[in-house]
Structure formats: structure tokens, C-alpha cells
Amino acid sequence: MVYAQGALCHRLARGSVPPDGRVRVTGLPRSLDPGSLRARVLGSPGVRVTEARVEVQALAHDEAAPDGLRREVERLREAYAAAAGRRDRQLGLIAEVGGLRPVPPGRKREDPHRRTPVDAWLELADFVDERLAGLHARLAELEQALLDAEHELDIAADRYERASTDAPSAHLDTTVSALLTLAGPADAEVELDLEYGVPGAVWVPAYRLTHRQGDDTGRLVLRASVAQRTGEDWTGVRVALATADLRRRTDLPRLRSVRIGRRQSAPAPSGWREPPAGLSDLFSGYAAAGPRPESGAAGRAVGGAAGAPVAGGVPESARYDEVPPPPSVGYGGPVPPPPPSVGYGGPPPPAPQAFGAPPPAPGGAYHSGPTRPAGRPRAGGPAFAGTPAPALAPAAPGAPGAAAPPPPPVAGPPRPSGTELDYAALVLSGPDEPGGRRGRLFPASPFDAVTAEYRRRAEAVAALPLPGHAVRPRESAGSFDHRFDAAARADVPSDGTWHTVTVAEIPVGLRTEYLCVPSVEPTVYATLVLSNATDQALLAGPVEVTVDGDFLLTAALPTLAPGGVRRVGLGPAEGxxxxxxxxxxxxxxxxxxxxxxxxxxxxxxxxxxxxxxxxxxxxxxxxxxxxxxxxxxxxxxxxxxxxxxxxxxxxxxxxxxxxxxxxxxxxxxxxxxxxxxxxxxxxxxxxxx
The missing domain is CATH 2.60.40 (Immunoglobulin-like)
Known part of the structure; x- marks a missing residue:
């Protein structure tokens, strides 16, 4: 199912259930959305899927098609260079033979004049002509061979540039697998349906209209220009096209109650649990061992051993970067007072409000940690749940640089987001993390660097230039979404170029009318009045019009709702x-x-x-x-x-x-x-x- 941007793929796998019930389905694209994997069992009511997750493995692969194409291009490039060398040598021979001239022997002053041997001159001319005729015939053959080699090289280079991204170009490949756990009788024959979403697929509608003059009906064939670079070739697949947005939001807004009366504590969020007791003392022995010794000149240049004095008289261990953020509210127990600001002249300024975020509540707002001065990065990463922001009080009279101590934080449950409650995507921080992160769960990045690059290249197909008169499906569909199922299977390689897929034939009503506005132009124009008698809308796009078996023109078809009528211009009518x-x-x-x-x-x-x-x-x-x-x-x-x-x-x-x-x-x-x-x-x- 190709959406306006992105696609939803279904893959079928057949086999028997192993004794342990664990099944691995390999060969999934690297760019798939990890949270979109769904699996179900078809036709076996006694077997069901209890777990499905995505795993990435490194495997060695055989020589793939792009490597063969690359070697073919290199071979043809060498053949072209050899043919060019033979042609150049032949040109040298022709120039050498063409330079043959009769040279008379030198004559002394006392010798009499001698008659020129005309026969020798003629024999030399005949030899040169005969030799040049053979050399030029050979040159014509070499130039033709050079043209053929250049043509083959251009074809191979174009094929290599348009090669599918389905096969990797390295000797080590990373394969994406789906690990499934099945519950049911062993050795049972099952058929699995895997569903996953991938970016990097777009489509635009196109049409072909066949009409015979005098008839009230015509054949309108709906075709689609599909481009995809998902990392897997779609070979012999059933294609469906949809105008919906695959990444649209599906979660319902949550409406909270507005209560008038006595203050009530906010309920704890679903899925939140208290952190284990004594979590802060779990790494006390690890912290007492001291920091790890620095290795290499780079470590000595940074600051030497812990506690060494640095510029300004501030020890390295007391720098603002090394102050760990306070523990999380939800997963670290009570909140300690804010850390001291050493060497910066007072407490840090309040955190700036994020773009589009509500202003922090007084004394009880949550943010990702203490605010750092400008230009100073904070060690560690964002906490799982925020910590109360310290409120700054106005300075007391007579002490302009002093500030009152912050009030105690307002107790209450945290408000983690949906990402922080996704336990499958959380990562446990180790002992090398700062003190505020040790032993806690934090959301991990959903994609590594390699996967992010795959997805970036896949999503680049959205910037492909559209064919003539083509319109994006979301622009032409308006506020309604439509789906079109292709009648036959199709092949769409993962090369990032447009491919035409025939979808279906749509019966339409046609009649030819002529239109003129003589006050503006004394010309009569032929038009086709197109009426949509189906229950599906016809999206805007290019239409190739064929009248009486002859191609006439390519026009722009506007969006035609069910039961709608539109005119399609055919140009001036000279008759x-x-x-x-x-x-x-x-x-x-x-x-x-x-x-x-x-x-x-x-x-x-x-x-x-x-x-x-x-x-x-x-x-x-x-x-x-x-x-x-x-x-x-x-x-x-x-x-x-x-x-x-x-x-x-x-x-x-x-x-x-x-x-x-x-x-x-x-x-x-x-x-x-x-x-x-x-x-x-x-x-x-x-x-x-």
C-alpha cells in the first residue's frame, strides 16, 4: 500500500512451527520503521503470535548485482580505451604513409642535369594509394568498433547509475530480521503475514483516455507513476495506492477535568512505578574508586588528574560540566537541592521556555535538568522525568549579587510523556554515566547512524521532480482519502525513479462539444465533456488523449468527484x-x-x-x-x-x-x-x- 509518502508492506512466510516456537524472518529493509512491525497467523486458529521484535545482524553476502554492473562498466571502459588506442595508431600509420614523397638524390655542382624517372614516381604514387586505401578501410572498421564500445559503455554506465539499492555494495551487509515467538502445537504448518512501514515511496496518478468520435463512452485507464527507494525491490507484488498520510496522528486528545473546590492531588500516570529503594547507594563503591586514569596526551592536556587546579582557582572536579544533574523525580526518589554554581558568580539563570511549550508552573514545572550558562555543554543527557526548576527570588536590599534560597519543591507525581513510557525503547544507563543517570531508564535514539543514513536516502524520493501536469495526491484529494487497487501484479525496483503501474480501467461518459468566445478570439475549440459515473473520485493528473486511434495530446485532468462533470480541452478545431x-x-x-x-x-x-x-x-x-x-x-x-x-x-x-x-x-x-x-x-x- 503506497501512501502519499511512505508505504505499508505485507510479506508472507510459510513453514512449520519449531519446538521452541521462535521464528526468524530475514531480508527486511534497513529503512523500515521499527515501531510498525505487526505479525499475525493466517488460516491456523490454534497458533498465534505472542511476541514480535526487530533485530539487526551483520552477514557476509555473495557478489551482488551492483558489483557485477560495476565490473562490467570497468571492463567496457578498458575495452573503449583499447579501441581508442587502436584507432589512434591507425591514424598514425595513415599519416606516416601519406607523408611518403619522392626525394631526388643530391647533385654535385659539376654533374649535369639528369632526367626524372617518371616510372619510379608513378610506382611510388600507386603504392601510396593502394596502402592508404587499405589503411582507411581498416580505420573505418576501427571507428565503428569504437562507436560500438562507446555505446555499450554508455548503456552499462546508465544501468549502473540506475541500479537498485536493494543489493548492498560492501562485502559485509547488515540484515534486518523479525524475531517472532509463536504459541501453538509444534510442527504445525502456518502462514505468517508480516506488516511493516517504510519511508521513501511516493506516487502520482496519470491517465490514458481513448475516445472515438460519435460515441458517448470512452476508456479511461488509470495509471500511477510510482517511485520508491525503500531498500528492497518490489517484484511481482500487488500494489494498492492511497491518498492518505501514513504518518498522520492517530492518538485522541486527552481532555482533563476542570474542578472547582478543594485541591486534589494529580493521579499517577499509568505505567509509572516507584524507583527501587537504595538506588542512589548502588554505585557508591564505584564512585569511591575515583575517576578512571586518563590515557594518552589528549587526556593530560584536558586537565590532568582530578582535583588539579585550573585557571581561576576552581578545581577540575568542581567544574560546572562535572556536576551531575539531580536525580529524576519519577525514578530516583526525593529531589536534592539544586547544585552549587562554582566559579560563575551566583546561581544559573532560569531555563528559557521551549518554542511552542507552555510556560513553567511556579515551583512545580518540569524540565530536563539544571540550566547551564551560555556556551557550556552539560554532561550527560536528558533525564527520564524532569526535575523541579529552582525559582529565583529578588535580591535582598544591600546585597545586589545575593539571591534568596529557592523554596522547597512541590511534591507530586511526575508527568512522563508517551516516549518515556515506551519501555521497549528505554535503555538502562551504566555506571560510567553521570550520577543523575546511573541505573535509570532513558529513551534511546530510535535509529543508529547507519539506519538514519538509509532513511535519509529513502526519503529523498519525495523531492523527485514530478512528471508534466502531475499533482501530488494530498493536494488533489482535498479533505477525502481514496484507495485504488491495481488489477495485476507489478514490478517497482528500488532505484528512486518513476515507474508506470497500470491500476484499472474506469468507465466514463464522454461527449464532444465545441466552444468558442468570438469576442476574444475567432477560433472554435474542441472539448471533451467527461462525466464520472463511478463511486470513486478521479484525482488530478496528466491524461493522454487518443482520438480514433491517433494520439492527440497530453492534457491536465482536474479532480473529478463521483458524479462530477469536467471539460478537457483538445485544442483548436479547424473544421x-x-x-x-x-x-x-x-x-x-x-x-x-x-x-x-x-x-x-x-x-x-x-x-x-x-x-x-x-x-x-x-x-x-x-x-x-x-x-x-x-x-x-x-x-x-x-x-x-x-x-x-x-x-x-x-x-x-x-x-x-x-x-x-x-x-x-x-x-x-x-x-x-x-x-x-x-x-x-x-x-x-x-x-x-
Missing amino acids: VRVTRRTNLRESTSGLRNNITVLDHHVHVELANRLARPVTVEVRERVPVTSEPDVRIEERAGWTAPAEGGPEHHAPGTRLWRVDLPAGGTTALDGGYEIRIPAGKALVGGNRRS
Whole structure:
């Protein structure tokens, strides 16, 4: 199932249940979402899945397809260089033979003149011609061989660049496996369905419309341009397309009660447990042993042994970076007073409010630890549950640099987030961590560096340039989500390029109409009126129009809801002609000739030179006004468009609909009168068409 961005894959595995009930399914993509793995048993009611988790292993693999393609490119590059060398040597031979010239022997001053041996000259010319003819024939063969080698090299290089990312390019591969635990009778034949989500898959709709003139129906084939770089090739898979967002939120908002009356303590969050007693004394012996000795010159340059004096008279062990954060509220027992700030002139400033976060509550807000001065990193990481922020009191009179001690923290249960309550993703900190983290659970990073790189490359397909007239599914679907199932299996390699997948054939209603606006342009345009008679929406995208077996053009199809009607332009129709003439007559009326009458007459002629009858819609315009002194009176002959139709018309639009037989002509007459006070005139002049 390919969504607007990302995909949900189903993988089937068949086999028998081992005695211990543990099954490993290998070959999953490295970029899969670890929290999206789901497994179920199909067709075996006595067997069920009790546990499913993801594991990454390093395995040696055989020579893969990209390595073979790379070797092929290198071989063809060497063959091309050898062919170029042979061609160059042949050119050298041709230049050498072409430089042969007869050289007469030197003559002494006392020797008489001698006659030139013409036969020798002719024999040399014949030899050079014969030799050059053979060399040029060989040169033509070498140049053709060079062109063939260059063509093969270009094809192989292009194939190597477009090679799938399914096969790795290193000799050590990391394979992702799903470890399943099955509960049921041993040796039972089962079929497992694994479901997991992957990023790096996008799709856009496309269409192919086949129409025959004179028919009221056509064939509209829905196709999809699919691109994916998930790390696995989709070979012979059933593809479904959806416009929904795979990463949309599905958790419901939590509405808390608002109580008026006596204060009540907040209930403990579900899933939270008190930390074990004596956790702070568990690592006392480890801390008493002192810090580990520094190794190498780098360790000596940092600060030497613990407790050595540093600049400013502050011992290295008392630096702000080495002060461990206070224990967590939820998993470390009581909260100690805030650590002293040594060497920085007073307590640290309050923590800045995070972007989009609510302001901290007085005396009881939770944050990730003590605030550090600017430019000084804090040792360790964020605590599992926050610690109360110390409140700063105003300085006492006469002591501008002093501050009152912070008030005691407000006791109460912590408020861990959903990430902190995900016990499967928590990591236990070891003894080498700072004192505030030892023996506690903290959320681990969901992806390592290699997996993050795989996911970054997979998500790069979202930036692919779209085909012509293509629209993203989320933009064209609007507030509704739709699903389209492909009728046949398809192959989509993991190469990050667009591939066309045929989805289904959609029955639509078609009729050909001709449209013209002669006041703007004296051209008649052919249009296809497309009506969606199905219960599924047609998303916006490019449509290839074929009329009577001949490809006509590629147009943009707008979003067509079930039962909707839209026009698709086919371009100018040379077989239908239109001519427009206008006539304006200005006069006065009224008892004292105080009204100016502008009488506009419009004459339109249509001629059908096609061998079939056509329906032509002629659009004209009538002025509209909001002035109480201006009146517009129309002559009969045209009609106003219906309100609420599939098309939007500008105010004042009038329509003629005419059925023309083959080779027929017709004339249309219409007009309107503009009545204005005699002392006024239209902007731009009264005498206008």
C-alpha cells in the first residue's frame, strides 16, 4: 500500500512451527520503521503470535548485482580505451604513409642535369594509394568498433547509475530480521503475514483516455507513476495506492477535568512505578574508586588528574560540566537541592521556555535538568522525568549579587510523556554515566547512524521532480482519502525513479462539444465533456488523449468527484469556423432627450465543414452595473448559464448552444441596450464594441 509518502508492506512466510516456537524472518529493509512491525497467523486458529521484535545482524553476502554492473562498466571502459588506442595508431600509420614523397638524390655542382624517372614516381604514387586505401578501410572498421564500445559503455554506465539499492555494495551487509515467538502445537504448518512501514515511496496518478468520435463512452485507464527507494525491490507484488498520510496522528486528545473546590492531588500516570529503594547507594563503591586514569596526551592536556587546579582557582572536579544533574523525580526518589554554581558568580539563570511549550508552573514545572550558562555543554543527557526548576527570588536590599534560597519543591507525581513510557525503547544507563543517570531508564535514539543514513536516502524520493501536469495526491484529494487497487501484479525496483503501474480501467461518459468566445478570439475549440459515473473520485493528473486511434495530446485532468462533470480541452478545431460582427447605434430618448441609448447589435456566423454534426457553444458577454442611473436591456436570443453548474462563469456571461449538421451554417443575432443619463458617458468612450 503506497501512501502519499511512505508505504505499508505485507510479506508472507510459510513453514512449520519449531519446538521452541521462535521464528526468524530475514531480508527486511534497513529503512523500515521499527515501531510498525505487526505479525499475525493466517488460516491456523490454534497458533498465534505472542511476541514480535526487530533485530539487526551483520552477514557476509555473495557478489551482488551492483558489483557485477560495476565490473562490467570497468571492463567496457578498458575495452573503449583499447579501441581508442587502436584507432589512434591507425591514424598514425595513415599519416606516416601519406607523408611518403619522392626525394631526388643530391647533385654535385659539376654533374649535369639528369632526367626524372617518371616510372619510379608513378610506382611510388600507386603504392601510396593502394596502402592508404587499405589503411582507411581498416580505420573505418576501427571507428565503428569504437562507436560500438562507446555505446555499450554508455548503456552499462546508465544501468549502473540506475541500479537498485536493494543489493548492498560492501562485502559485509547488515540484515534486518523479525524475531517472532509463536504459541501453538509444534510442527504445525502456518502462514505468517508480516506488516511493516517504510519511508521513501511516493506516487502520482496519470491517465490514458481513448475516445472515438460519435460515441458517448470512452476508456479511461488509470495509471500511477510510482517511485520508491525503500531498500528492497518490489517484484511481482500487488500494489494498492492511497491518498492518505501514513504518518498522520492517530492518538485522541486527552481532555482533563476542570474542578472547582478543594485541591486534589494529580493521579499517577499509568505505567509509572516507584524507583527501587537504595538506588542512589548502588554505585557508591564505584564512585569511591575515583575517576578512571586518563590515557594518552589528549587526556593530560584536558586537565590532568582530578582535583588539579585550573585557571581561576576552581578545581577540575568542581567544574560546572562535572556536576551531575539531580536525580529524576519519577525514578530516583526525593529531589536534592539544586547544585552549587562554582566559579560563575551566583546561581544559573532560569531555563528559557521551549518554542511552542507552555510556560513553567511556579515551583512545580518540569524540565530536563539544571540550566547551564551560555556556551557550556552539560554532561550527560536528558533525564527520564524532569526535575523541579529552582525559582529565583529578588535580591535582598544591600546585597545586589545575593539571591534568596529557592523554596522547597512541590511534591507530586511526575508527568512522563508517551516516549518515556515506551519501555521497549528505554535503555538502562551504566555506571560510567553521570550520577543523575546511573541505573535509570532513558529513551534511546530510535535509529543508529547507519539506519538514519538509509532513511535519509529513502526519503529523498519525495523531492523527485514530478512528471508534466502531475499533482501530488494530498493536494488533489482535498479533505477525502481514496484507495485504488491495481488489477495485476507489478514490478517497482528500488532505484528512486518513476515507474508506470497500470491500476484499472474506469468507465466514463464522454461527449464532444465545441466552444468558442468570438469576442476574444475567432477560433472554435474542441472539448471533451467527461462525466464520472463511478463511486470513486478521479484525482488530478496528466491524461493522454487518443482520438480514433491517433494520439492527440497530453492534457491536465482536474479532480473529478463521483458524479462530477469536467471539460478537457483538445485544442483548436479547424473544421468549424466562426465570424463575429458588431454594430453600435447611439441615440437619445425621453421627454427632454435626457437619456442616451447605446444600442449594441451582435451578429455571429458559424460554419461546420466536418463530415459529422457538431454541437457548438458560443459565449458572449453583457455589461453589468451597480449604478442606479444605468439600465441594461437585453434582446432575446441567448441564455444565462445555470447557477451552481460544474463551471464557473463570470458575471454577464451569455450562452448560445447550436446543433450544426454536417456542412451546415447558421447565424446568431443578439444585442443589448445601455441607457445612461445624457450628461454622463462611459469610461473610455460610448462608441465601443
